[in-house]
């Protein structure tokens with residue numbers, strides 16, 4: 001079933017009266033429970049696209065549908081995890097999660113909400129850090145809390161903008177596993193849109209990868225990833241199929257860049 | 269050994285030795301000066317005993333030494349050598365003795381002053397913060413009000429004093445009004461800027477969590493602007509205190525500012541100095557409490 005559909009979506013930033021197109025003519029659809037990655041060069045409009053999906057801004061042209069309805073702003077059906085840590089610094093890890101849950105479960109009692117928060121803190125391995133403020137946590141820990149908050153709110157759609165972009169390689173792998181575990185935890189899978197710069201990350205996590213190009217910022221290719229789940233990271237990385245897909249992605253990703261250099265758009 | 273012969277302890281000993289030298293002024297015996305010096309030394313030793321932090325102990329020692337140096341030269345040039353004017357430069361012992369005898373008057377003045385200060389200052393907090401939160405959050409209001417604050421904010425609030433006294437029926441109401449106006453602007457302007465400067469990321473995060481307008485204002489914007497609110501409130505408090513004493517000097521019949529002004533009219537400079545020192549102690553105590561509150565409220569910052 002189609003969960004999200006974009007029809008000819010364009011968005012332009014306003015800059016001193018002039019319109020700066022950031023994304024143009026995007027047509028995609030995403031199934032319920034699908035894990036879709038978006039990759040593309042810096043500045044191609046990935047974050048812009050995500051904030052349109054979140055309802056933080058509205059398309060200049062075209063329409064975004066969720067469950068067949070045009071979106072009219074932010075909603076509890078969508079959770080957002082930003083590229084840069086988006087916790088509230090004056091709330092402890094636990095308070096951040098409690099705050100999130102309270103926004104979707106207005107009538108639930110305090111005790112119940114705190115129990116849910118602790119459960120999710122446990123799931124991301126931060127039970128002992130419940131009462132720490134974000135500034136007392138490392139970047140990786142903060143991002144775990146942000147992910148725990150997003151999942152604890154139990155939205156149907158999860159929008160993630162380079163959530164692991166600022167982490168070291170080890171933390172990145174750990175959090176990828178945490179994310180997959182939360183996504184595929186037995187109940188109905190959430191629909192995930194995951195922006196990344198990292199080709200391996202995209203291949204390992206996704207059901208489908210959308211490749212964007214810059215100027216105009218639009219989706220140029222959609223590549224299905226058909227490896228069985230749950231995926232065994234080590235075995236997969238050694239396999240020929242993986243290497244084949246990875247090479248294909250690398251050439252797609254860099255073709256765009258090389259073309260630009262060849263076409264003298266980049267001054268050398 | 270080194271611990272024993274630090275600057276503070278040497279200062280203490282020198283002051284004790286100074287009292288052996290015969291005095292030229294005979295207006296007071298060594299008793300009150302010794303009371304002062306011994307109290308300072310006891311306080312210093314208490315701090316040494318309580319504090320675990322080496323830097324803090326060193327600082328306490330240095331500060332004590334500086335205070336001793338001041339008292340030493342003060343005592344030396346007044347009581348011992350008598351080369352300063354007796355009326356303008358009373359001996360430290362006299363100040364201490366007057367401080368003790370006048371303490372009831374000073375405490376009453378303190379209570380009266382605090383009443384005015386708290387009334388004006390709390391009113392300023394209660395109006396400035398909510399108003400600035402709402403105005404800072406509404407772009408259109410902000411664009412209209414911000415230029416106005418640039419004109420009204422910098423007017424030195426002292427200039428309102430004569431007008432307020434003429435306009436309002438009692439001294440009490442007019443001083444509360446003046447303190448209110450003086451404290452209002454720094455709190456208001458800082459809060460406004462604080463709201464305006466909250467990171468977009470934080471606002472977007474809150475929006476993405478789908479918060480209500482009320483939650484946004486009180487659980488996101490308010491704590492987000494809190495560092496700015498507190499720095500505005502500190503400036504507001506200092507201004508409130510200045511205005512309080514200024515108003516009391518003009519029209520009051522009690523209070524800290526009144527005490528200083530009243531005795532300076534009689535050229536009783538000993539009591540003027542007592543008043544100044546007492547005001548200094550009050551301000552220090554208030555600032556101390558204020559800092560504790562600030563540290564608690566901003567405990568989430570590193």
Ligand SMILES: Nc1ncnc2c1ncn2[C@@H]1O[C@H](COP(=O)(O)OP(=O)(O)OP(=O)(O)O)[C@@H](O)[C@H]1O
Nearest residue numbers: 013014015020022041042043044045046047048049
């Ligand atoms: N607030 C803004 N005002 C004006 N232009 C903007 C604004 N935000 C982004 N842009 C422009 O829109 C384009 C797309 O930006 P966007 O942040 O969506 O890219 P991105 O793909 O997320 O990049 P990155 O991978 O570096 O995060 C860029 O050209 C950028 O300069």
Ligand SMILES: [Mg+2]
Nearest residue numbers: 046047083161
């Ligand atoms: Mg981005």
